[in-house]
Amino acid sequence: MATDALAVRQKVQLFLNAARTGNLDLFKNLAEQLDDGKGLAQTVADVKDANKRGALHFAAREGKTEVCKYLLEELNLNVDVKDDDGETPLIHSARQGHTATAKYLIECGANHAIPSELGATALHHAAGLGDIELLRFLLSKGVNVDSQSDAGTPLIWAAGHDQPDAVKLLLEHHADPNVETDDDITPLLSSVAAASLPCLELLIQAGAAVNVTAGGATPLHIAADNGSPEIINCLLKAGADPNVTDEDGLKPIQVAAARGNRRAVEILFPLTSQLQTVPDWCVDGILEHMQAETGKIQEETRNLKEDNILKDAITSGQDKPQVTPEAKQKAADAKARAEYAFKQKDYLMATDAYTQAIDLDPTDAILLSNRSLCWIRLGQADHALADAKACRALRPDWPKACYREGAALRLLQKFDEAANSFYEGVQLDPENKELVNAFREAVEAGRKFHGTEKQKA
Numbered sequence: 001m002a003t004d005a006l007a008v009r010q011k012v013q014l015f016l017n018a019a020r021t022g023n024l025d026l027f028k029n030l031a032e033q034l035d036d037g038k039g040l041a042q043t044v045a046d047v048k049d050a051n052k053r054g055a056l057h058f059a060a061r062e063g064k065t066e067v068c069k070y071l072l073e074e075l076n077l078n079v080d081v082k083d084d085d086g087e088t089p090l091i092h093s094a095r096q097g098h099t100a101t102a103k104y105l106i107e108c109g110a111n112h113a114i115p116s117e118l119g120a121t122a123l124h125h126a127a128g129l130g131d132i133e134l135l136r137f138l139l140s141k142g143v144n145v146d147s148q149s150d151a152g153t154p155l156i157w158a159a160g161h162d163q164p165d166a167v168k169l170l171l172e173h174h175a176d177p178n179v180e181t182d183d184d185i186t187p188l189l190s191s192v193a194a195a196s197l198p199c200l201e202l203l204i205q206a207g208a209a210v211n212v213t214a215g216g217a218t219p220l221h222i223a224a225d226n227g228s229p230e231i232i233n234c235l236l237k238a239g240a241d242p243n244v245t246d247e248d249g250l251k252p253i254q255v256a257a258a259r260g261n262r263r264a265v266e267i268l269f270p271l272t273s274q275l276q277t278v279p280d281w282c283v284d285g286i287l288e289h290m291q292a293e294t295g296k297i298q299e300e301t302r303n304l305k306e307d308n309i310l311k312d313a314i315t316s317g318q319d320k321p322q323v324t325p326e327a328k329q330k331a332a333d334a335k336a337r338a339e340y341a342f343k344q345k346d347y348l349m350a351t352d353a354y355t356q357a358i359d360l361d362p363t364d365a366i367l368l369s370n371r372s373l374c375w376i377r378l379g380q381a382d383h384a385l386a387d388a389k390a391c392r393a394l395r396p397d398w399p400k401a402c403y404r405e406g407a408a409l410r411l412l413q414k415f416d417e418a419a420n421s422f423y424e425g426v427q428l429d430p431e432n433k434e435l436v437n438a439f440r441e442a443v444e445a446g447r448k449f450h451g452t453e454k455q456k457a
Contacts, residue, residue, distance in 0.1 A: 019055035022064035041075040060089035063098030086117035094122035119149030127154035130163035160190035164198035177208040184214040216247025224252035227261030257290035331361035365394040384408035399429040415446035
């Protein structure tokens with residue numbers, strides 16, 4: 001009986017993989033094998049993975065328009081079927097940049113206004129990718145140019161991903177240059193965080209405010225942190241105030257000095273009122289003072305993290321569920337299937353098998369670590385981060401768990417947090433070159449990207 005169930009699961013995975021790769025003949029053959037009397041259309045509609053993604057989701061995500069045509073025109077499947085994240089096939093195709101497939105789905109009646117659970121629509125993804133053809137097509141259909149998501153409007157997505165052509169097109173269609181997210185992020189703030197001078201210039205021309213704040217920081221604070229002279233000068237020319245303080249009471253010149261951005265300090269120095277807290281008020285004096293202050297803070301932070309790691313290590317063995325030998329054996333079998341699928345680069349099948357293993361043995365951190373990697377390969381950063389955090393909770397002293405967490409945060413473009421995770425791994429294993437290099441790369445990426453938590457597309 002167990003063997004029959006395993007055979008069915010494997011057939012389901014092959015079926016969905018055929019949709020993903022566009023192998024229509026194999027797909028039809030497997031669909032007929034899976035049909036248990038409900039009829040082909042109902043069988044195909046019912047077959048889904050652990051995230052409730054069906055054949056249409058996979059075909060759309062990989063741009064397999066011919067498979068989509070078969071599913072919609074011959075089997076009459078629901079073009080707006082949602083997966084566990086509330087994402088329709090249209091959203092999947094738009095996110096991956098499959099313009100022709102996305103347009104076909106819309107022509108087949110796909111509702112372009114349906115958002116995912118995070119509020120993102122096809123327009124958001126097209127804007128973030130700079131897919132001008134799809135943007136124009138969607139805008140011609142009368143979409144809401146200012147539709148909000150957890151990460152802001154399409155204009156915020158375009159500005160935050162350095163897509164000036166998309167920014168220009170959205171502004172031409174009257175996108176609001178001063179729209180804000182719940183966290184006070186505006187398109188201009190997003191463009192500065194992305195170090196996108198072309199987007200910044202377009203937004204300023206459209207009337208975007210330059211002295212807004214988000215998280216207590218102004219665009220000039222973010223630019224000072226990045227250290228881009230061009231962006232700093234652009235903001236100053238547009239009226240940015242160099243004497244506004246952030247939530248930590250720091251002016252932009254102090255932020256630039258703390259980062260060691262000398263050119264930024266030199267630009268801001270003649271425009272910044274003298275601070276009594278800085279003994280030697282000159283470019284070198286400001287740099288030296290802020291570098292010294294930053295060193296003190298970093299040392300205190302390191303000590304606090306080391307204390308937390310120790311506390312986690314002490315409590316990590318408490319309240320763990322008991323796993324029977326039989327369950328451990330079944331988990332090992334599922335893990336073996338997952339490893340085989342991973343080697344074949346079938347990350348969806350690997351993810352499903354690891355999920356079965358974790359359900360059987362939730363105490364095995366390696367399973368969570370491996371599934372986190374599968375999620376990363378599939379581009380599912382949020383799922384990858386959740387698994388990495390669960391892995392670290394089980395084994396706080398395991399360097400690889402730190403690496404997995406950092407990798408997921410890096411994919412989410414949370415570079416400062418990623419650097420922290422990689423650094424904690426280096427503390428545990430100073431000779432681990434992979435962790436050391438990842439830490440350095442995250443720090444450098446954070447410098448270019450502002451290092452604060454950025455809203456992701």
